[in-house]
Amino acid sequence: MSDASSELPADLDREAVQSALTEWYEADHRDFPWRRTDDPYEILVSEVMSQQTQLGRVVEAWEAFLDEWPTTADLAAADRADVVGFWTDHRLGYNNRAKYLHEAARQVEEDHGGEFPRTPDGLSELMGVGPYTANAVASFAFNNGDAVVDTNVKRVLHRAFAVPDDDAAFEAAASELMPDGESRVWNNAIMELGGVACGKTPTCDESGCPWRRFCHAYETGDFTAPDVPTQPSFEGSRRQFRGRVVRILGEYDELGLSELGPRVRVDYGGDTGAEWLRGLVDDLESDGLVDVAEGDDGVRVSLAK
Structure with a gap:
């Protein structure tokens, strides 16, 4: 383009x-077990379970489901009532998703010889697999998805x-x-x-x-978005000034507090002077974002290495 x-x-x-x-x-990223596999069946189960269910609750259910039905062949051969019962017992909601997953496993076995389609279009032919889920499985199982x-x-x-x-x-x-x-x-x-x-x-x-x-x-400082219609309070907030500190330090190897302060806010001094700024950079240091060093010429601040 x-x-x-x-x-x-x-x-x-x-x-x-x-x-x-x-x-x-x-x-560094959240370590969900389905991120450690490229098995399309395991990824499909995670994607179906994750629809409108918190990921923390999905982990236990996902592992238990795969213990019970580790392959599409196992799931296809299962009694559908057992699959729906599992879904209910684990509070995964919308039991139709269990039925669709069971039917998709049957399609993989009977229509595709036990092999998953490898493209979003092919995966979309499976029962209950919409465009988003099809693309996710194609991406995470086969590295063959769209954005x-x-x-x-x-x-x-x-x-x-x-x-x-x-x-x-x-x-x-x-x-x-x-x-x-x-x-x-x-x-x-x-x-x-x-x-x-x-x-x-x-x-x-x-x-x-x-x-x-x-x-x-x-x-x-405008963090509105399609699903965030009301702009969060930002102007003059601590988060705004934390951002300024990080942005300014990105332009310098390091700065003393007296050099950094006026760059962070035009009204630097008094209640928003050195003590205020030291609290701000100490917070950033605690979060691993900056390094703070004490020297003969005072406090020096730099981005964390």
Whole structure:
């Protein structure tokens, strides 16, 4: 896609954006067991269970389900009432999903010789597998998916790159950003960003968001999004000044408090002077975002190495 028709800023360094996100994700992310497998059946079970169910509750149910029916052949041969009963016992909601999963296993065995289709279109032919789930399985099992676009991803794209609140625009921007042949890592990473750092109440600095230096919302303080209609209080907030500290230190090797303070706020001094700033940088140090060193010439602050 050319810059002329792009939904992304014309001067955006796509390679830097891509590297920043994947490196952040690979360095540290939530360790769900289905992220450690490329088995399409195990991933499909996790995706179906995760629909409208908190991921923390899904882990135990997912492991128990696979203990009971470890393969599509096992599930296809099971009594459907037993599968629905499992779903009910584990409070996974919407028992139709259990029925569809059971039928999808039967289709894999009877129509596909026990092998899963490898593309989103092929996977969409399985019972109860919609476009999102089909793409997720294609991405995470076969590294063969399209760019995922869910609520979290829309929120990230809208905030970071001011992508308009329009489904076609989100699809175009997401596709343009995803590196070729990297759907497994990329889709996991951008969903992790939306789930961990860029939730309805963002934790940009606390979560070490890798896109802060590119982000329109971080720059302007406007964190509204399609699913966040009311702008969170930001102007003059502690979070705003934490962000400024991190952003300023990104431009310097290190700064003393007296050098940093006036750069953080124009009214630096008095109640918002050295004691206030020291509390701010101590908080950032506790979060692992900055290093604070005591020297003969006073306190020096730098970004954490």
